[in-house]
Amino acid sequence: MAIERASTSGQSLYLLQQVMNASQQLGKTQVQVATGKVSTDYSGLGDKAALLEASRTAVNKADAYQANTTLALNQADLQDTQFSSLSDLANQLRATLTKAVANNDGSNLMTTLQGIFDQASEILNGKDANGNYLYGGDKDNTPPLNVTTLAQLGSLSSASAAFDNGTVKKSVLVADGQSVQVGVLASDIGTSLMQVMRDVANFDAGPSGNFAGGQTLTQAQMDFLTSQIPATVSAASDVNAGAASNGLVYNQLKNASDHQSSLSTIYKGFVSDLEDVDMPSAITKLNQNQTALQAALQVTATLNQVSLLNYLK
Numbered sequence: 001m002a003i004e005r006a007s008t009s010g011q012s013l014y015l016l017q018q019v020m021n022a023s024q025q026l027g028k029t030q031v032q033v034a035t036g037k038v039s040t041d042y043s044g045l046g047d048k049a050a051l052l053e054a055s056r057t058a059v060n061k062a063d064a065y066q067a068n069t070t071l072a073l074n075q076a077d078l079q080d081t082q083f084s085s086l087s088d089l090a091n092q093l094r095a096t097l098t099k100a101v102a103n104n105d106g107s108n109l110m111t112t113l114q115g116i117f118d119q120a121s122e123i124l125n126g127k128d129a130n131g132n133y134l135y136g137g138d139k140d141n142t143p144p145l146n147v148t149t150l151a152q153l154g155s156l157s158s159a160s161a162a163f164d165n166g167t168v169k170k171s172v173l174v175a176d177g178q179s180v181q182v183g184v185l186a187s188d189i190g191t192s193l194m195q196v197m198r199d200v201a202n203f204d205a206g207p208s209g210n211f212a213g214g215q216t217l218t219q220a221q222m223d224f225l226t227s228q229i230p231a232t233v234s235a236a237s238d239v240n241a242g243a244a245s246n247g248l249v250y251n252q253l254k255n256a257s258d259h260q261s262s263l264s265t266i267y268k269g270f271v272s273d274l275e276d277v278d279m280p281s282a283i284t285k286l287n288q289n290q291t292a293l294q295a296a297l298q299v300t301a302t303l304n305q306v307s308l309l310n311y312l313k
């Protein structure tokens with residue numbers, strides 16, 4: 001009669017199943033510790049997979065809105081700097097006319113005026129980082145100011161004819177269904193300033209003009225320049241009003257950016273809670289699974305080696 005092992009086939013199958021289970025759990029915790037993730041696929045997340053995907057989508061949307069808003073903030077910040085420069089130019093124009101009247105001397109008037117025109121033109125025809133005209137509105141592929149010299153400006157019937165910008169101001173989407181108008185039109189901030197320079201250039205080219213031609217100003221020249229000084233004050237006020245509106249837009253954009261940043265942080269927290277493992281717990285579980293697998297293997301090996309001979313004396 002053959003002497004069989006003490007373990008039965010049922011016991012062996014049971015122990016083999018325990019070894020397989022322990023091995024699977026060990027493999028799972030090894031992957032979790034290596035990747036820092038609960039699972040590398042959706043099947044390991046169970047009913048949380050849909051919530052995870054929704055959270056990821058929300059993160060991407062918030063980050064995209066924040067990126068758009070950041071670009072708009074940069075534009076508003078640049079506009080603020082340029083509005084300040086335009087206001088300074090308007091004040092410089094006022095000071096130039098006032099000085100010419102006070103000193104009864106217009107010999108350098110048109111030279112100074114040309115310099116102010118060149119600087120203002122450079123600002124009004126400024127471009128953004130993508131090469132589009134900043135103050136062109138919905139016509140951002142052509143210069144919003146269409147004259148390049150003070151003489152050209154002076155030959156126009158009015159300063160409004162010097163502007164070719166569009167009529168629609170640019171807006172940026174900062175959230176679902178929420179947009180902020182960040183664009184400014186060149187004609188809105190530059191017409192008053194250009195009108196003063198147009199009128200002075202037109203007068204200078206006329207029969208009573210030629211400011212640089214005499215030692216002193218004529219009475220007609222004095223009266224004309226005096227009448228233009230209040231217009232320079234209005235020009236500066238128009239630019240300052242644009243700067244104030246731009247400041248309000250900047251605050252709106254900053255609030256929207258902060259809101260999207262907060263949403264992104266919240267949604268990223270959701271994603272982390274769903275897919276990231278608690279590393280200390282995972283390492284503890286890994287050690288436990290290693291111990292369990294070793295124990296299962298040891299018990300199985302021991303039982304497979306035991307026979308009735310171990311008990312016969």
